[in-house]
Amino acid sequence: MSEAAVLNRVRPGFYLDSVALMRHSQAVAALPGVETAAMMIGSESNKGIMEDAGLLADEGRGAEPNDLIIAVRAESAETGEAALTEAEALLDRPAAAGGEAGAWNPKSLETALETLAGANLALISVPGEFAADEARKALAKGLHVMIFSDNVTIEDERALKEEARRRGLLVMGPDCGTAIIGGVPLAFANEVPRGAIGLVSASGTGLQEVSCLIARGGKGVSHGIGVGGRDLGDKVGGLMTLMAIDALDADARTKHIVVISKPPSDAVAKTVLARVAESPKTFTICFLGLDTIDLPENAVLAPTLEAAAAEALGNPLSELSPDEEAKAAEKAKGMDVGRRWIRALFAGGTMCAETQVIFRAAGQNILSNVPIPGALPLGDAIAGHSAIDLGADEYTVGRPHPMIEPAVRNDELEVALAEPDAAVILLDMVIGHGAHADPAGDLADVLKGAKSGGPVVIASVTGTEDDPQVYSEQIVKLRMAGVMVAPSNARATALALAIVGHLA
Amino acid sequence: MDVNEFLESDVRVVNIGLESFARELGERGVPTVHVVWAPRAANARIRDLLAKLGS
Amino acid sequence: MRERIEKANQQALERMFAAEPVLVDVRPAGEAMAGLEDRMVLHAGPPIAWERMCGPLRGAIAGAAVFEGWADDLEAAADLAASGAIAFHPNHHFDAVGPMTGITTRSMPVMVVENRTFGNRAYCTLNEGLGKVMRFGGNDTEVLDRLRWLADALGPALAKALAVAGGLPLKGIVARGLSMGDEMHQRNVACTSLFLREISPALARAAGDPKSLASVLEFIADNDQFFLNIAMALGKAITDPVRGIEGSTIVTAMSRNGTDFGIRVSGTGDDWFTAPVEMPNGLYFPGYTEEDANPDMGDSTIVETVGLGGFAMAAAPAVAGFVGAGSAADAANYTHTMYEITAGRNPDWTLPSLDFAGAPTGIDIRKVLETGIAPTINTGIAHREPGVGQVGAGIVKAPMACFVRALEAFAAAMGVT
Structure with a gap:
C-alpha cells in the first residue's frame, strides 16, 4: 500500500454519462495490480471526491469540468500506466x-x-454542476422537473424552486431518486397499485419503503412526490413540500397524505404543519425519529417508515410475532461465544437512518458513517453495533450505487462475515425499477462462500410483486440462502436487536 | 400545465442525462425522449453572452 | 433582446425561402463581374496573403496566371504572385463563389444566377470535371487546355442555350434532386441529369454544328458533379440578400481557403470570423491516405449555408456511406443533428426519408454555441501538393472558434457586454 502509485490522465473535452464511466472504472479496477480506479469528469465536486479517495494527482487537479479524469491507484507506476492505457x-x-x-x-x-x-x-440526471442550468431551461419550457442529480448548490435549489412556484410547476429533488406520478414509477421506484394514499417525501428510499409497505398492505398510492433531501431544510423552507401538499390536497383521488422527512427545524415544521392544519384531509407525519411534536388534529405522528405505512393503512403497529421471538432466541442460543455486534449494511440511506432510530428508541448505542442525532460517528477505535450507508460518497467514488450494483456492499459483507464478534448482519434489499436485476441472487452467491457458524443474516426486501425482480421470488432466494427475512426494515432491525438481546 | 393537471395526465418524459432511465421508461411504454447531453464546450463568458442574447 | 433577434432571424429565413434563383447566363468573369480587373485573382475562403496560402491554392494561382498570359510558365507565375504584382481577393467579395481553390480570373467563364425576387446576381465558374483540375490545384497543360475549351466552347454554348430558354429556374431542380438522392455537395448526379434534361433541347437549338454540341453534351454527361457549381451560385444568390440584417444571428457564408475557415453572420455585415481550418475526415481513393490530404478548402460550404450538403444528408444515404457512416439511418442522423442549430426548415426543399421534413436552414450562431454542435460539411479532399487533384471525400466540421468570435462581435454590435 505504501508504495502504491497514483496516476492520472486527463482527456480534454471528453464526456460520457456517469453510469458508462463507472462500468469502465470497474473494469479497470479489476485489472491485475490495480487497487482502485475511477473515471470522472473534472468538476470541483468530483475532484474533491477523488482527492478524498486518494486518487487525485497533479494532472487531475488541473482538469476542468469539460475534461475527463482517468485515475488509478496501482501497486507500481508500471501497472498504473498499463491500466491508464487500457x-x-x-x-x-x-x-x-x-x-x-x-x-x-x-x-x-x-x-x-x-x-x-x-x-x-x-428527468434530469446530468452531473450536479450542470443540473440547475438544465432544470432552469426545462422550467422555462413549462415542464415539471425531477432532478435526480446531486451536488446542486442550495442556492440554485432555492432559486429553482422559487421559479417553479412562480410558474406553478414542480421541482422534485435535487437528489431525488424516487417519484411515482399517476402510477408511473420514475427513476428508482416500485410498481405499486394506484390508490388513495398520497406521499410527499424528502427521501427516495423512504418513499420506496413506505409505498411498498402500503402496496403489500393491500392499498395503493395516488402519487408519490419526491421533494429532495434538503427541501425541508431552513434554506429551502419546504417550498416543494408545501406545493406537493397543495397538489395532493386538490387531487380528488388522494384521501390521505403521508409526509416523510428527517426532522426539520422548528420553523419549517411549523410552516408545514400549519399548511397541514388547513387541509380537509388526514395526514401521517413521519419526521423520522421524532416521536413528539404539536400536531394539528387531522395529523398523526409516525417515528419510523414502518409506522408511517401502518398509520396510512390504518393498521396497528406490528410487534415481533411469538414465532419471530422464538426464532430469535433459537438463533442466539446456537451462536458462538463472543459474537455480539450487529453489522447493518444498507443500500438505502433512509433505511440506515430508520435502523438508528430504532436502536436509539431501544436505548442501544450505534455507530454510523451517517449518524442521526444520538448515534455515534463511525471510528475504528470504538467497538459496537454499526449501521453503514453504502450509498454514501466515500463508498461510491467511481463505483455504482449499491442499489444498482451490490459489489460495494459485498466487500463490506465479506468483512462482516469473517468478523469473529459479529452476531447479526442486517441488510436491505431494494428492488424495483433502476435497481439491480437480482440482489437476492447476488447475496446468495456471496453467502454460498461463507463458513458455517458465522453471523446470522437478516434482510428485508423493499419491493412489490409487480416489480421486475418480483418480491416473493426475492424472498424465496433469500430463505434458500439461509437468510432470515423480515417484512420491513424496522422489523428486521427489531429482530436483530432481539437476537443480540438474548446473547447477554 | 399546472401541478394538478400534470398529476392527472399521462407522464411524458424528456430524459436528460443517464440513458438507462430513458431506455427503461421506454420499455415500460412511457413516452420518453432521450436528450444526448454533454457539457457545453463554450466558456463562461460565451455562456453569459448567450444568456443575454436570449438563447 | 430575444424577440428582436428572433424577429431578425425570421426575416433572414423569409428572405432565403422567398429567393427565386434562375441560371440566366454564362459569360467571361471579367464581363460579368464588376470590379474584376486584370492581374486580379479571386480565391475561395476568407482573405489571405500569398505567404499563408496552402500548396494547391498557390498551384492554382500559378496556373491561372499562365492561363491569363501574365506569365510564360508556372515558375514565373509563382514568382509574379509572390512579388505582389497580383491582387488576391475572396470570391465572396465579388458576389461569387468557387469550389476548392475557387480560382476565378477575368477570362474564365462564370455562370450567372439571378435571384429574381431580390434582383441580385451570383457567379461561379464552370465545373471542370474530375482528375487534374484547377480547383484541386492542377495547373499543367491539360488543365489549362480544358479551361480554354470551357471558355471558348462550353461557356458560349451554354450562354446561347440559356438565352434560348429564357433562363433556367433552379429551385425545382434542387427539390427534385433531393428526392433522387442528391444533397448537392458530395452528390449531384441527379441534379446534373435533370439539368442536362432541361438544357439539352435549348443547347441543340442554339448549337452550330452537331460535333461541338456532342462534345458539350458529353462533357456535362460525363461529370456527375457538374451541377455542384450551379448549386453553389444558387446558394450565393440566396444568401446575399440575407446579409446585413441588424440583429440577425444567421450565418450568411461559410468558406475556407485551405488555411483559414471563415464565416459571415447577417447581423455583423461583411466581417469575416476566422479560425484555422480542420482536416476532413473521410475515405481516400486507392493509393492515398490522410497523409496526402490538404486541409479543408473551398467556397462550396455555401450549399450547407442554405441547408443542403451535410445538412441534407438524409436525402443522400449513398453519401453517408462515403463519409464512413453506413446506413440510411446514419444519414438521417446527420440531418437531425443540424436541426439543432438551424432556425427553420425549407418549405420547398423537403427530405423524403424524414417524412418530407424541410431541409434544416439558417445556421444560428447562438444555437451552435449553445449546443456545441458544429455545422457538418460534406467535402472533397484535395492532395496537399498542387496538381495532383482529388484524393478522397469526407466530412469536416466548421471550427467552433469562428462562432465564438462571431458571437463576441455580434454581442458588441448589439451593445451587449
Whole structure:
C-alpha cells in the first residue's frame, strides 16, 4: 500500500454519462495490480471526491469540468500506466449505442420537445454542476422537473424552486431518486397499485419503503412526490413540500397524505404543519425519529417508515410475532461465544437512518458513517453495533450505487462475515425499477462462500410483486440462502436487536 | 400545465442525462425522449453572452 | 433582446425561402463581374496573403496566371504572385463563389444566377470535371487546355442555350434532386441529369454544328458533379440578400481557403470570423491516405449555408456511406443533428426519408454555441501538393472558434457586454 502509485490522465473535452464511466472504472479496477480506479469528469465536486479517495494527482487537479479524469491507484507506476492505457482503450471502443444502431436522439431540449409532443416532465440526471442550468431551461419550457442529480448548490435549489412556484410547476429533488406520478414509477421506484394514499417525501428510499409497505398492505398510492433531501431544510423552507401538499390536497383521488422527512427545524415544521392544519384531509407525519411534536388534529405522528405505512393503512403497529421471538432466541442460543455486534449494511440511506432510530428508541448505542442525532460517528477505535450507508460518497467514488450494483456492499459483507464478534448482519434489499436485476441472487452467491457458524443474516426486501425482480421470488432466494427475512426494515432491525438481546 | 393537471395526465418524459432511465421508461411504454447531453464546450463568458442574447 | 433577434432571424429565413434563383447566363468573369480587373485573382475562403496560402491554392494561382498570359510558365507565375504584382481577393467579395481553390480570373467563364425576387446576381465558374483540375490545384497543360475549351466552347454554348430558354429556374431542380438522392455537395448526379434534361433541347437549338454540341453534351454527361457549381451560385444568390440584417444571428457564408475557415453572420455585415481550418475526415481513393490530404478548402460550404450538403444528408444515404457512416439511418442522423442549430426548415426543399421534413436552414450562431454542435460539411479532399487533384471525400466540421468570435462581435454590435 505504501508504495502504491497514483496516476492520472486527463482527456480534454471528453464526456460520457456517469453510469458508462463507472462500468469502465470497474473494469479497470479489476485489472491485475490495480487497487482502485475511477473515471470522472473534472468538476470541483468530483475532484474533491477523488482527492478524498486518494486518487487525485497533479494532472487531475488541473482538469476542468469539460475534461475527463482517468485515475488509478496501482501497486507500481508500471501497472498504473498499463491500466491508464487500457482505460483509454475502453473509452475509445465504439459504444453499442443502446443496441439500436443509428437510433437518433436529440441533443437539445428544444429539439426534444419537437420530437415528443406534449412532454410534461424533465428527468434530469446530468452531473450536479450542470443540473440547475438544465432544470432552469426545462422550467422555462413549462415542464415539471425531477432532478435526480446531486451536488446542486442550495442556492440554485432555492432559486429553482422559487421559479417553479412562480410558474406553478414542480421541482422534485435535487437528489431525488424516487417519484411515482399517476402510477408511473420514475427513476428508482416500485410498481405499486394506484390508490388513495398520497406521499410527499424528502427521501427516495423512504418513499420506496413506505409505498411498498402500503402496496403489500393491500392499498395503493395516488402519487408519490419526491421533494429532495434538503427541501425541508431552513434554506429551502419546504417550498416543494408545501406545493406537493397543495397538489395532493386538490387531487380528488388522494384521501390521505403521508409526509416523510428527517426532522426539520422548528420553523419549517411549523410552516408545514400549519399548511397541514388547513387541509380537509388526514395526514401521517413521519419526521423520522421524532416521536413528539404539536400536531394539528387531522395529523398523526409516525417515528419510523414502518409506522408511517401502518398509520396510512390504518393498521396497528406490528410487534415481533411469538414465532419471530422464538426464532430469535433459537438463533442466539446456537451462536458462538463472543459474537455480539450487529453489522447493518444498507443500500438505502433512509433505511440506515430508520435502523438508528430504532436502536436509539431501544436505548442501544450505534455507530454510523451517517449518524442521526444520538448515534455515534463511525471510528475504528470504538467497538459496537454499526449501521453503514453504502450509498454514501466515500463508498461510491467511481463505483455504482449499491442499489444498482451490490459489489460495494459485498466487500463490506465479506468483512462482516469473517468478523469473529459479529452476531447479526442486517441488510436491505431494494428492488424495483433502476435497481439491480437480482440482489437476492447476488447475496446468495456471496453467502454460498461463507463458513458455517458465522453471523446470522437478516434482510428485508423493499419491493412489490409487480416489480421486475418480483418480491416473493426475492424472498424465496433469500430463505434458500439461509437468510432470515423480515417484512420491513424496522422489523428486521427489531429482530436483530432481539437476537443480540438474548446473547447477554 | 399546472401541478394538478400534470398529476392527472399521462407522464411524458424528456430524459436528460443517464440513458438507462430513458431506455427503461421506454420499455415500460412511457413516452420518453432521450436528450444526448454533454457539457457545453463554450466558456463562461460565451455562456453569459448567450444568456443575454436570449438563447 | 430575444424577440428582436428572433424577429431578425425570421426575416433572414423569409428572405432565403422567398429567393427565386434562375441560371440566366454564362459569360467571361471579367464581363460579368464588376470590379474584376486584370492581374486580379479571386480565391475561395476568407482573405489571405500569398505567404499563408496552402500548396494547391498557390498551384492554382500559378496556373491561372499562365492561363491569363501574365506569365510564360508556372515558375514565373509563382514568382509574379509572390512579388505582389497580383491582387488576391475572396470570391465572396465579388458576389461569387468557387469550389476548392475557387480560382476565378477575368477570362474564365462564370455562370450567372439571378435571384429574381431580390434582383441580385451570383457567379461561379464552370465545373471542370474530375482528375487534374484547377480547383484541386492542377495547373499543367491539360488543365489549362480544358479551361480554354470551357471558355471558348462550353461557356458560349451554354450562354446561347440559356438565352434560348429564357433562363433556367433552379429551385425545382434542387427539390427534385433531393428526392433522387442528391444533397448537392458530395452528390449531384441527379441534379446534373435533370439539368442536362432541361438544357439539352435549348443547347441543340442554339448549337452550330452537331460535333461541338456532342462534345458539350458529353462533357456535362460525363461529370456527375457538374451541377455542384450551379448549386453553389444558387446558394450565393440566396444568401446575399440575407446579409446585413441588424440583429440577425444567421450565418450568411461559410468558406475556407485551405488555411483559414471563415464565416459571415447577417447581423455583423461583411466581417469575416476566422479560425484555422480542420482536416476532413473521410475515405481516400486507392493509393492515398490522410497523409496526402490538404486541409479543408473551398467556397462550396455555401450549399450547407442554405441547408443542403451535410445538412441534407438524409436525402443522400449513398453519401453517408462515403463519409464512413453506413446506413440510411446514419444519414438521417446527420440531418437531425443540424436541426439543432438551424432556425427553420425549407418549405420547398423537403427530405423524403424524414417524412418530407424541410431541409434544416439558417445556421444560428447562438444555437451552435449553445449546443456545441458544429455545422457538418460534406467535402472533397484535395492532395496537399498542387496538381495532383482529388484524393478522397469526407466530412469536416466548421471550427467552433469562428462562432465564438462571431458571437463576441455580434454581442458588441448589439451593445451587449
